Amino acid sequence: MLLGLFNEMRAAKVPVSVRELLDLINALKHHVVFADMDEFYYLARTVMVKDERHFDKFDRAFGAYFKGLENLNQLIEAMIPDDWLRKEFERMLTEEEKAKIQTLGGLDKLIEEFKKRLEEQKERHEGGNKWVGTGGTSPFGSGGFNPEGIRVGEAGKRQGKAVKVWDQREYKNLDDQVELGTRNIKVALRRLRKFARQGAHDELDIDGTIDHTAKDAGLLNIQMRPERRNAVKLLLLFDIGGSMDAHIKVCEELFSACRTEFKHLEYYYFHNCIYESVWKNNMRRTSERTSTLDLLHKYGPDYKVIFVGDAAMAPYEITQPGGSVEHWNEEAGYVWMQRFMEKYKKLIWINPYPKDAWEYTSSTKLIRELVEDKMYPLTLQGLEDGMKYLSK
Numbered sequence: 130m131l132l133g134l135f136n137e138m139r140a141a142k143v144p145v146s147v148r149e150l151l152d153l154i155n156a157l158k159h160h161v162v163f164a165d166m167d168e169f170y171y172l173a174r175t176v177m178v179k180d181e182r183h184f185d186k187f188d189r190a191f192g193a194y195f196k197g198l199e200n201l202n203q204l205i206e207a208m209i210p211d212d213w214l215r216k217e218f219e220r221m222l223t224e225e226e227k228a229k230i231q232t233l234g235g236l237d238k239l240i241e242e243f244k245k246r247l248e249e250q251k252e253r254h255e256g257g258n259k260w261v262g263t264g265g266t267s268p269f270g271s272g273g274f275n276p277e278g279i280r281v282g283e284a285g286k287r288q289g290k291a292v293k294v295w296d297q298r299e300y301k302n303l304d305d306q307v308e309l310g311t312r313n314i315k316v317a318l319r320r321l322r323k324f325a326r327q328g329a330h331d332e333l334d335i336d337g338t339i340d341h342t343a344k345d346a347g348l349l350n351i352q353m354r355p356e357r358r359n360a361v362k363l364l365l366l367f368d369i370g371g372s373m374d375a376h377i378k379v380c381e382e383l384f385s386a387c388r389t390e391f392k393h394l395e396y397y398y399f400h401n402c403i404y405e406s407v408w409k410n411n412m413r414r415t416s417e418r419t420s421t422l423d424l425l426h427k428y429g430p431d432y433k434v435i436f437v438g439d440a441a442m443a444p445y446e447i448t449q450p451g452g453s454v455e456h457w458n459e460e461a462g463y464v465w466m467q468r469f470m471e472k473y474k475k476l477i478w479i480n481p482y483p484k485d486a487w488e489y490t491s492s493t494k495l496i497r498e499l500v501e502d503k504m505y506p507l508t509l510q511g512l513e514d515g516m517k518y519l520s521k
Contacts, residue, residue, distance in 0.1 A: 131150060131153060131154055131157075132150075133194060134173070134190075134191070134194050135150045137190045137191075137193060137194040138177060138186075138187065138190045140190070141186045141187070141189055141190035141193075142186060143177065143178065143183050143186045143187050143190060144179070144180075144183065145177045145178070149176055149177045150177075152176050153172070153173055153176045153177060156172060156176060166195075170191060173187075173191065174187055174191075181316075182316070182509060314382055314383055314386035314509075314512060315386045315389060315390055316509070317509050317512035317513045317516060318386055318387065318390045318391075318512065318516060319390065319516075320513055320516035320517055320520060321361055321363075321390075321433065321516040321519050321520050331353060331355070332353060332354055332355065333351070333352075333353060333354075334352040334353060334354040337352035337354065338350065338351050338352045340352075360392075360393070361391060361393065361433060362391075362393040362395075362428075362431055362432045362433065363387065363391045363393065363394050363395070363432065363433050363434075363435065364395050364396075364397075364424075364428050364432045364433070364434045364435070364473075365384070365387055365394065365395070365396040365397075365435050365437065366396070366397050366398070366399055366403065366407065366434070366435070366436050366437065367380060367384070367396065367397075367398050367399070367437045367438070368398075368399060368400065368401060368436070368437060368438025368439065369398045369399070369400060369411060370400050371400065371401065371442075372439055372441050373438060373439055373481075376439065376481040376507075379481055379507060380437060380481070383437065383479075383507070384396070395428060395432075396409070397409055397419065397424065398411060398414065399438075400453075400454075400455060401438070401442040401446050401453070401454065401462075402442060402446050402447050402452075402453070402462030402465075402466070402496075403421065403436075403462060403465045403466060403469065404421065404453055404456075404458045404460075404462060404465060405420065405421050405422070405458060405459065405460065405465070406418040406419060406420055406421055407419050407421055407424060421465060421468075425468060425469070425472050430472055430473055430474065432473060433473075433475045433476075433519045434469060434473045434475065434476040434477075435476075435477055435478075435479060435515070435519075436476070436477070436478045436479065436500075437478075437479045437481075437507075438478070438479075438480070439480055439481055439482050439493075440478065440480055440487075440490065440492055440493040440495075440496040440497075440504070441482070441490050441492060441493065442454075442492045443492065444491050444492050444495060446462055446492070447461065447462040447463050447466075447492060447495050447496070447499075448461055448462075448463060448495070449461055463495070463499055466496075466499040466500070467499065470499065470500065470501070475518070475519045475521075476500060476503065477500065477503045477504070477505060477515045477518060477519060478496060478497075478500045478503065478504040478505070479504075479505055479506075479507050479511070479512070479515060480493070480504055480505070480506055480507060481506075481507040482506070483506060484506045484511075487504070503515075503518060
């Protein structure tokens with residue numbers, strides 16, 4: 130059975146290896162879980178999935194495999210041998226429960242009747258007092274009431290316990306290619322971290338307190354230290370307006386996530402391509418601008434630089450003086466991009482368009498060449514790849 134589940138995981142592109150399969154088999158041999166699908170689900174997910182972004186793929190594969198079994202009897206026979214089932218039931222039952230079971234003719238009779246009804250029943254049943262189902266008074270099923278019962282399946286309420294958690298797919302928004310949200314972006318941005326202790330001494334230093342207290346012969350000597358913060362310095366430049374209007378929401382989410390994750394964050398706006406000036410306030414972009422040369426002088430080479438834009442424009446906006454659609458630029462856009470590349474060794478371009486669409490725009494090819502192919506799509510995987518490069 131587990132080999133079939135393993136194959137389903139591989140087909141769903143969950144990165145699982147034979148090592149995880151052997152670990153799961155070993156856990157079952159040691160009775161880490163027994164005869165409880167919820168517990169088996171959590172055990173399998175813990176053992177087989179090493180990255181939370183694959184939880185949704187795991188849930189879909191898990192649900193597809195177990196729903197694909199022809200009937201519940203096949204699952205019972207695959208997972209629980211008769212002798213094991215009897216011994217485990219007998220061990221777990223109280224004397225009072227054993228006495229109640231005798232009303233059906235004993236445990237053997239109960240199991241025999243259970244299998245018989247599985248063979249007779251051809252469809253799902255809910256409520257009632259005979260068929261295997263949910264919410265009824267039959268001794269077989271889940272979510273119902275019967276002191277002599279065998280719980281089967283997870284479709285019922287189980288009187289307050291978990292229900293088919295793999296169908297809930299709580300992590301479905303963590304897949305690599307889904308539309309991003311602020312939480313997802315934060316997960317990806319955390320690959321770009323370099324911690325340092327900065328600021329006031331307002332955090333308890335447990336190790337230091339123990340060390341100084343011991344040196345003072347047991348007299349409590351509390352030690353404080355600065356909070357541990359992400360010391361990465363980030364310069365963020367957003368393309369704004371025109372074709373980027375279609376990507377406002379995801380860019381807002383990216384900006385919000387960056388503001389949360391990076392203490393040392395500076396940001397500016399530009400339109401289509403970087404030229405001699407940028408701005409911070411779009412309402413005053415014609416009157417309050419910052420010289421791009423000043424920006425290059427102000428922020429040192431220790432800054433990581435991220436351009437965010439679709440790179441969709443007329444090629445002459447990159448290659449020609451005066452190519453800007455808004456003003457006369459003395460120097461071509463590519464000259465300014467080269468200056469950024471010379472100043473900052475860690476620079477990437479994040480593109481909100483899918484990667485397979487980049488080849489259709491000549492301007493996108495030009496920008497990719499200027500950033501030495503360090504362009505990444507605005508997906509969870511793309512952000513992770515970009516952060517991995519910046520963190521090297």
